[in-house]
Amino acid sequence: MRLEGVLTAVRVSAARGTGLRTKRVGSVRVLRGVAGIVGFLGLWELGVLAHVPILAQIPAPLEVARAQWQLLHQARYYVDWLVSLERVSAGFLIAAVVGVPLGLLMGWRAKFRYLTFPVFEILRPIPPLAWVPLSIVFWPTTESSIVFVIVLGAFFTVVLNTLAGVRAIDQRYIRAAISLGATPPTVFRRIILPGALPSIFTGLTVGMGITWSVLIAAEIIAGKSGLGYMTWEAYVAGAFPIIVAGMFSIGVAGYASSAVVRLVARYAMPWTKPF
């Protein structure tokens, strides 16, 4: 009894120790990240001030910050954010809702995979932007054609990662489940789906990144609003600091949306290490 008490005490203090350590390691990590960003901006500012070739043509960080501050006071800027976010969310969600089940089915049913994979592999190498002219023709509104191109950007990555995730599931888990009395639909829901989840989320995270790059290009080609369009407009108007502020906004938006995917992944997969 006493021994047990001691053991518990040891365990508790050990747990506390590791907790403290992770917290300290965590804050050092954040500091390093901040130092990296500050260092990057510092070098950039210095490079512009020192008239380093090429860099000298680029607006300095402080100038960009001023432009960004201006933007923050314009209602139009927020509308651009909202429009871009809407397009990305719509495109990404459609890609996920269609792509994940398709990938699961392709991974699970060999016959379906043999049927669909060749078509898939022919369509996949076509750059999403190569679809822009055609999609403007066959979609009724510009908006829907932009969303369509975004869907294409994320879709193939999501499907391919889901498919690979299903194929990589260890046969032992499936056999163990059947041995414990699971029926095929149960195996699909309780083994295939959670087993493929890490790979699915890898696909979603990468897909989210592609989504932004496709969106910006699509907005430049076909848009009348959005962060990409704003950046392009600044170029046409010769407002260079605004170009960089627009680029910065896109970077922040991309980072934030990937962070959301990672957050969801962490809640959906408590058994894995967060990445």
Added chain:
Amino acid sequence: MAVLLEAPARNAGTGAISLRGVRKVYDSSAGAVEAIADWTLEIAPGEFLAVVGPSGCGKTTLLNAIAGFDPVTAGEIALDGTTIACAGYLAPPGADRVVVFQNGALFPWKSVVDNIAYGPIVQRRMSREQALRAAHALLERVGLADVARAFPLKLSSGVQRRVEMLRALINDPKALLLDEPFRALDAISKSAMHEELLRLYESTKKTIFFITHDLDEAILLADRVVVSATRPARVKRVLHIDLPRPRSPLMTASREFLDLRAQLTGVVHEEAEKALRRGERELA
């Protein structure tokens, strides 16, 4: 189900496995490969049977046939008189003969308690609440209540293996099929696992079909040890282990144990040499 480890369970006295002339031939591009040739053996209800033989000798193929994963080419396998495998027929795998795998197959995405409750839930034998309660009770009994909420990959392989045996036992199977379950464990954890398996076996009296290449383990645990000839697998020798029960890992030092061990080593050695000469993997 909490009483599983103390009172005779629903399936007490069942679990007779008959293997009659079981044969398995794989067709490959290089021609037919005979994995099992004419394997005949009667396993009594509640018997602990160990099968030893060189790696790749066809032991796992036989277990897969009993489990319902792999069809046989000829012969018959019956469980309590019902044919579960013969040429052209294979009963689907089920919880009446649960398998515990070589490298462990706990679902990484389920907590320990959810893993254990999995069988009764998917069989719709218990409600979720009932199954979880039974799983908790089982963990409590074997002193693993602390890890109930942990994810398997965070635990030592010894604890993982114990949990996996509970996950099998909660289904009250007729037979347990264990495929080298302690292979990856170090000697010390292995000895603790033997003790635990002996306790579980001696209190439940489930039929156990246990594959191993560890001779000490086979003698210590089993009622009979079958030496399998190497590819094609066939019953080469059956050794009756009359060590008294309950057994303990301490018995490995006893006179009788060492005698049995010497006998078994002689028989197995022949097969190991044969396998070695044929360029197959040694008695790993």
